[in-house]
Amino acid sequence: MNRPGYRLRAVAARWCSERTMERLVDPAIADLQTEYAEAARAGRVWRSRWIWIAGHAAFAKAMAWHGAERAAGSLRDLPVEDRRALLRTIAIGVAMMVAATVLLAALPFVSIRSGTFSQRVWSTPNTVLQLLPTTIWVGVIFGILWGLESVSVSRHSRRLVLLLALALSVVSFTLMGWLVPAANHAFRVSMATKLGVEVKGLRSASDLTLGDLGRLLEPGTHEPMLLAPPHDVRSLERSYYTRWAYSCAPLVLGLFALTLSNRSRWARRAPGFVASALVLGYVALWYAAQAMAFDRRVPIAAAVWIPNAVVLVLWLMQVRRGTGARLQAR
């Protein structure tokens, strides 16, 4: 008889410690196998299938709970000052993210020229969703520089902050890749319906998911897609590669901000000023890169990575400066 659970066990063995395997994974799988075998021996096919499904779902839940408990435990084990610094970092990061979103979303209301007020109000949820990939990395920079201002946190805490920045990059990627395009298209359809205009599945680059864009850019014939004019291959390429590069911003900027907060005197004395300079600098780099791509001086696929590359070079310079200073001190 083919017993279920061995594949699950093999996957779990790659990630889990021996203790977790012994105390959590093996008992769960052993019980699943016994129950499944009893149902199969009794000839209860549907019962055995139900046990297979329920057992796998229970296993996934157990692993998720265990992961969450381990994460909470590692926070609990941190020194009090580190825990306070981390909570402050998260609180300031979220506050700055909200403030930046509100500020940028409110800007269209300030303009009294184009669009009616009611149209602007209706587009606000869509606008907020579009702004999140930008305001996330703004929050990361301010959160780290202000939250860890003049506090020397442990390496473990810094790793946790970096992990959080990585998670936010993944969130940003999901937003830009799928959620924002879906929201854009839904907004386009709803506005068209309101104005009595036929849309017929018409899409622009901003309505296309990452998968759609990738398929369109692949060489060869494709299923025709109704694209709203004006569109060309370059705008599709820019949209596609930008989403990849821009979603790495929280991680790259978080890494640089962490190093600055640890090593830079300026970051410790004037974190707000340094954070603002970093935000403006990144935006300027971004515009410069887009201009270079527009002028065809640099291929689009490379141009969109220039801001992140510059930040990483600056990070490396900070790290080497710190290492050099430590070696000299010895």
Add this chain to the structure above:
Amino acid sequence: MAVRHPRPLTLSPKELLVLELLVRGRQLYGLQLVATSKGRLKRGTVYVTLSRMEEKGYIVSTPDDPPPGAGGLPRRLYEPTALGRRMLRAWTGAAKRLMPEFAP
């Protein structure tokens, strides 16, 4: 350097239920605890609870030899430790003293 205090011994409602079921005299498998609890323990979280209780020292588990020709991974049987029994007695005793009107 920050002073780290030892974590105090705690007993969550689920851990209390597990100890009550185990102290009734016999060793049980994880799924038997779920069945005996009449839905109060869930299949997905019972193993996490049992693993946590083993770390705290409230219960101990031993691998059970499967019947000959059965195959599969060996199941684990759980039973309370002396610390687990004392924790249960202390918890239920304190509950009776604090709230005698709700004592079983």
